Amino acid sequence: MTAKLKTAVLGATGYSGLELTRILLRHPRLEKPMLLRRPADNATAADLADVFPVLSGNGGYPLHPLAWPSLKEQGVQLLFLATPHETSRSIVPEAMAQGLRVIDLSGAWRLKQAEHRAIYNFQDANAVRAAEITEKAVYGLPELNADRVANAALVANPGCYATSVILALAPLLKAGIVARKRGIVSDSKSGVSGAGKEPTAKTHFVSVADNLSAYSLFNHRHVGEMVEQLDLTEQELIFTPHLLPIPRGILSTIYVHLNRKMTPTELDSCLRTSYSGKRWVRVFQTPKLPQVNFSLHTNYCDLGFCLADDGERLVLISCLDNLLKGAAGQAVQNMNLMYGWAEDEGLQ
Amino acid sequence: MTAKLKTAVLGATGYSGLELTRILLRHPRLEKPMLLRRPADNATAADLADVFPVLSGNGGYPLHPLAWPSLKEQGVQLLFLATPHETSRSIVPEAMAQGLRVIDLSGAWRLKQAEHRAIYNFQDANAVRAAEITEKAVYGLPELNADRVANAALVANPGCYATSVILALAPLLKAGIVARKRGIVSDSKSGVSGAGKEPTAKTHFVSVADNLSAYSLFNHRHVGEMVEQLDLTEQELIFTPHLLPIPRGILSTIYVHLNRKMTPTELDSCLRTSYSGKRWVRVFQTPKLPQVNFSLHTNYCDLGFCLADDGERLVLISCLDNLLKGAAGQAVQNMNLMYGWAEDEGLQ
């Protein structure tokens, strides 16, 4: 019996942080994780159950300030960051210097190309070091990058929208069957937890309920991830996110023109072969299609499609739980890869 | 043809203020109302349609700062306050000194008895004047106080919960059939607009959706109005408000023990007689009961009841739209009384 791994979570007080903490608590390979307040957190909450009463009653979840010596003392080897990207950007260099492996759920280290990173407007204290770390960071989409994740010191956990779009498109683009120049459209819809826990006019119940709105047209941070991972130009992809009146879940409706006539069977085969043996992708058999609530509270990304009679116009549907496969679940899947455990350990 | 009345709305940028403005705009007896920013409003919104795009496209709704000379210049005679109670408390003395009639939608002037007012902790600049105004203020529940409203200089428009509870109980208490000493319970549930437009952790979509919560147990501001208007002691009434995952609407489930056995027919008669000729109260015939969405977007208060076989245990159901009969609609109903117009003018 190997010793259990000691992990810490910085930012357990956010939505993704809570989900992550709950998974880590029941993960059979782990000791109880150390929970760290974000620097910006109100220091008055002494226990995570004070923030999320769903955790009440079954032992304590003390929140600690971030202090490197105490992490060392506790034997922490892996640090999860469920923090705003600015925070991740400033903390990762020190965490790596401390010899910790890091899985960062924010957008701080996902992008290799400077023009895609520009939208974040990072203010790095040490630009040279930041460039080195960017170089080493592995984009943690396990279905595409399993080998590199396994050996990563820093995993940049993908964005929720990006995961839904990349997993749907990657097999088709790799197969070379997409008429990229005709343009790909992803019309994506997300529940409100994707907007974070901060109360704003946009997340007020009365603003969201009985409503639907599009936002960040031609201007969303996740587009950079999509085009980098799919090797597209920004011209080739239109991505439009929408805010749904539901707490969690993403559905992306993706429009593609094929560069040759295909049959549904061929397409099904393309997707199914690509994800053969991949534990957390489900391909639905035409004419069945995924819906948001099929994957809620699971780590699945569900894929389905409908091909027009002409065999060229294709609609893909991609669904996932933005807090799990789109954030915390995927982070744990990455951890499992990094430590050689089964991909669904702790996630079933 | 009489000249039309000129009104002004202070606080059109809140939920009740918007509803009020929309009614005033289509009210046949009024000139276009003058819209005033609340002192605390961000001055950048120049037009109410910038705040509420539902108003777009059909002429402008300019927002003005509050300035007494310009109200006078515009010929404003009646001022509506859709403001926090502290603001109303500080503004009303000056407004009355300016010769304006005032309908205040806040809780600032509803309570006659100091012990009920204590929960508000008012900080009056001039306590003597505040006491005089309190004396004169008329509690604007038109079904009970029509005559006094007609002549009021200052109408204190009732609270939304209070309206739903008082209208259900008043006929029974007046008839002397309630076993008051056994205790009356009002278990009330409200949509989120009742909590105001300010974004807080409690009004975040993720906190409210798929949830229900009780709050302010034995400690809600509206209890004072209920016991004053119904001539109850605080001991005789338990009021528990709950936050519903809906944008608007209130349902109060009210539990009463009768002091003698009655039949459903007698009870129906008691309610129906009390509200005979009252345009905005509907009594549902047993076994039909009101539901929240029957009165949404109307000025109705809907009442229904179910009497146990023993003829003594009674459940009343009272529903209304918290923004209309619970706020803006009732304010207009009061205005109609103050100016001698039909009670449903502008409200159909």
Added chain:
Amino acid sequence: MTAKLKTAVLGATGYSGLELTRILLRHPRLEKPMLLRRPADNATAADLADVFPVLSGNGGYPLHPLAWPSLKEQGVQLLFLATPHETSRSIVPEAMAQGLRVIDLSGAWRLKQAEHRAIYNFQDANAVRAAEITEKAVYGLPELNADRVANAALVANPGCYATSVILALAPLLKAGIVARKRGIVSDSKSGVSGAGKEPTAKTHFVSVADNLSAYSLFNHRHVGEMVEQLDLTEQELIFTPHLLPIPRGILSTIYVHLNRKMTPTELDSCLRTSYSGKRWVRVFQTPKLPQVNFSLHTNYCDLGFCLADDGERLVLISCLDNLLKGAAGQAVQNMNLMYGWAEDEGLQ
């Protein structure tokens, strides 16, 4: 003072029928409408307020069986059909033979081309007569066909999705600026009332809440209307409807490639000019975009857009209330045109 028009509504017991009835009841040019049960309705409901308690308390709304002599006796001149398309298909020939003008809210008479009609699989008793009526029927989109509506004996009121898509695209297609061969995509989302009042597994609250689903891919009945009215081929338009967890409202996100570089100002001008003087279309100024709840409970179709920096890739947003501009409100707008009244009479 001209005599008021007498109308009748067949199918007042459905969602659109209720909305229509409520508008007709307050329309200043009309007598109280005659309300007719649909042949399939349960005959036990004697009054529309029994079906929709929101109507309680303010006079009766008796439901009558459909009988031509009694329509004649009542002096009905205009008949609204809020019925399933099969019912409309079988009733319209007789209604026209009776000399009535008809506004049909169903899909029975919207399509001129047989291949688009095939999806309905109509079983006409008299195919020749059906063909004649089809020829005469006017597609009742007032912004495009005002003149023909004015003189129509039969108005085929457009589908809700079709209205949202056609109004967004018509100005651009007319201006010849759309690269049609690259394909147009409309990703549309609708509230549940669009699926009708019949309880089914798909409309069960638990199936819809916290969920989003796509349906009828490449196979929705409204596509025929869109391509006929916009003069497109079916190849040129992909339409994907989705079921939103809201009671009412539609948002269409429409993707277009332009055939030449344009500026936002030019596009704004194209849309604004097209709808100049049109009472019920609002064009939002970039970067403002419509949201579903801006047009709820109104007869507006709200349009907005965002153009990519390349000046060629365009996203249009089109919102409306499916029961009003998408059904009952538009029917009344058509009636206003047919009788020479202001386009917003009864609809403000």
Added chain:
Amino acid sequence: MTAKLKTAVLGATGYSGLELTRILLRHPRLEKPMLLRRPADNATAADLADVFPVLSGNGGYPLHPLAWPSLKEQGVQLLFLATPHETSRSIVPEAMAQGLRVIDLSGAWRLKQAEHRAIYNFQDANAVRAAEITEKAVYGLPELNADRVANAALVANPGCYATSVILALAPLLKAGIVARKRGIVSDSKSGVSGAGKEPTAKTHFVSVADNLSAYSLFNHRHVGEMVEQLDLTEQELIFTPHLLPIPRGILSTIYVHLNRKMTPTELDSCLRTSYSGKRWVRVFQTPKLPQVNFSLHTNYCDLGFCLADDGERLVLISCLDNLLKGAAGQAVQNMNLMYGWAEDEGLQ
């Protein structure tokens, strides 16, 4: 290592049946359960994943017809019934004759007293046998009846509302501190899954969303359970259920007069002592109160209270997930007791 238990589920195609199946599938003491169609089920669904796509992709869940020989052949020892009460009433006698232990989630065998059973109007084929079984059936509320459950041949799993009310009141009634003659009120609110999966006018999304309604006043089936288990008269308890616009979850607000003045500390102690060592009841510390979403997707019943300053008027809040502690989770908790396993096995 003991052999694993073989179970079967009749009625896996309902909401409770699905939840139960999901728990049984991951329960470490069980073999994969045998899934049985209800007699009334459409026989076309061959696999539970066809009914609930959330189960897709991870091995099959074949549905079998109910046939006693095949249960014997499979070695089934424990049968769960997630069936309508009429079905349970007719099946249990044969199941017990077959030597199976049974946990019945329906109301068929919960009530000992004939007058409480009358509301169900059971039509027993063999009334003598039914009476014998009724005698033996154990009301499966583990916190109150653990010993009897452990040895039961037939467990009648409690109703969802009943669980929430009984767990809140039992400690106070046992302590003799309730002024029962003054009347106890439980104002309870439930999500829509409590109404079952059958589509009806009442469960249509448009009927439920943006709404709240009370139903079954003085006439709900669960009242009999409450008064029998709490040893109350029907006169002493008023229970009013309401339908909430959420998929799942129950909150009961319970009003009690105490027969002597108490302090919050004394009350807290009364509740906390009663549930000391009870794994699935959480007592919230005043002034904290449970909310519906704290217990969703868990097997907890959460209790909290607020005592008026007079020390006599008490409001209790009781929350649970109607599909878990109110149905499937509690059934598994009962199974754990029946086989001597830890009370949270399979439920964490």
